[in-house]
Amino acid sequence: MNKKTPPATPRQLDKSDFRRLSTFIHNTFGIYLPDRKYYLLQNRLQPRLKKLGFTSFSDYVDYVLQQDKKGEEVFEMIDVVSTNKTEFFREKEHFDIFQNELLPCFYGQYIKTWSAGCSSGEEAYSLSMVLDEEKQTGRIAGFMVYGNDISQSILNKAVKAIYPFDQAKSIPPNYRHKYLLRSKDKENPTIRIVPKLRAKTRFVWENLVGEHDSMPNDFQFIFCRNTLIYFDQETQLRVVDRLTKHLASGGFLILGHSESLVNRIPKGLKLYSPTIYKKEI
Ligand SMILES: C[S@@+](CC[C@H](N)C(=O)[O-])C[C@H]1O[C@@H](n2cnc3c(N)ncnc32)[C@H](O)[C@@H]1O
Structure with missing residues (x-):
């Protein structure tokens, strides 16, 4: 036939x-x-x-x-x-280094952190969980996490902070208890980030290729992970250069594990480890 x-x-x-x-x-x-x-x-x-x-x-x-x-x-x-794939505590080693090695450089300070290309907010809320824990121990004075993206619908999800229950799996158990609310819906279970963390996490529509006018200039940390990968090399360097201007002196830029700039370190940054850069003091 x-x-x-x-x-x-x-x-x-x-x-x-x-x-x-x-x-x-x-x-x-x-x-x-x-x-x-x-x-x-x-x-x-x-x-x-x-x-x-x-x-x-x-x-x-x-x-x-x-x-x-x-x-x-x-x-x-x-x-x-745009491709919005993300998860809580993605590339977990970065969060361990953040908490145990990088954050101690700023103990006592109010910490500003930027999740650049934040997608639906999982990276920003993961950072908020770590920072809230540090605030509770008194090691930092307080914190605010900013997130930006070019997809408005994904930013709306980030603001709502409601995720399928399965996504809780990648969140460390001690944080799950402290920072998640669970829905009562048995057929379609969801989790929601607690209001305390939502209040410390701000999402804005902002194009990384633009001037980032609405962003502060004194971030101690900028996480720009799994976003540069969608740009060509020239744009990557331009964006990193602009992000560097928003870092406080001695602040850190953290890229995704497949995004190292090893052979082309932009002006004003020093290599700290293959995907982490420090702004010169
Ligand atoms: C794959 S997600 C990465 C999310 C998160 N950073 C992570 O590592 O899991 C990349 C995000 O970057 C955003 N993005 C792409 N180009 C952008 C641009 N020019 N400005 C801001 N965000 C952008 C996409 O919309 C997408 O949500």
């Missing part, structure tokens, strides 16, 4: 529209989409076209680049294009 070839969907991205859109995304948000990401972009955007009633990608790309004067669709588009 002859198998019929499925009809081509009218909503297919052609190569020139892919290039127009990927160039725009790269210039605006730093995210580098090489040709091999063609299907990813097409598949992630197809539901947007359907929702808005566009039958051709060309029209959609024209709309995003030229007609969407308020820029609203740009935000919707980047929402679906």
Whole structure:
């Protein structure tokens, strides 16, 4: 029996529209989409076209680049294009080094920490848990954790701070008891971060490729993990350079385990360990 070839969907991205859109995304948000990401972009955007009633990608790309004067669709588009994978205490060794080696350099101080590219907030709340513990022992005077992202829907999740119950697994047991509320819903159990930590964690829409105007300039710690990986090398260095300006003297920049800048350490930073940099005093 002859198998019929499925009809081509009218909503297919052609190569020139892919290039127009990927160039725009790269210039605006730093995210580098090489040709091999063609299907990813097409598949992630197809539901947007359907929702808005566009039958051709060309029209959609024209709309995003030229007609969407308020820029609203740009935000919707980047929402679906960004990759938001994260978890509590991801790359746990960083949290151990943070608590046991780096934080003691600032004992007695009020600690400001930035989760740059925070996704749904798990990294920021993990930091808040460690910092709250340190505050309770009196080793630090207090703390605030900031988080930023370019995806508004993911930031809304971060602010709500409600997560599937399963995600509690990566949180150390002593923190689970202190910092999580459990839902009573047996079919769809969730956890929520306690109000005390939510009040110490602030989320803002901010583009790392921009000027970071709303962020303080005296962070002792900036965690920018698993975000630079989406940028090309030149953008990575530009972003690291800007982040460095927001570090207090002697402050630390912590990158993801696959994001070392070993052979190209930006001005003003010293290598502390393969993924940790210290701002020169
Ligand atoms: C894979 S998540 C990493 C989350 C967390 N830092 C971690 O390590 O688990 C990367 C996040 O960076 C955000 N992102 C990508 N480009 C960005 C930009 N130009 N400015 C701010 N956030 C960005 C994405 O929306 C995504 O939520």
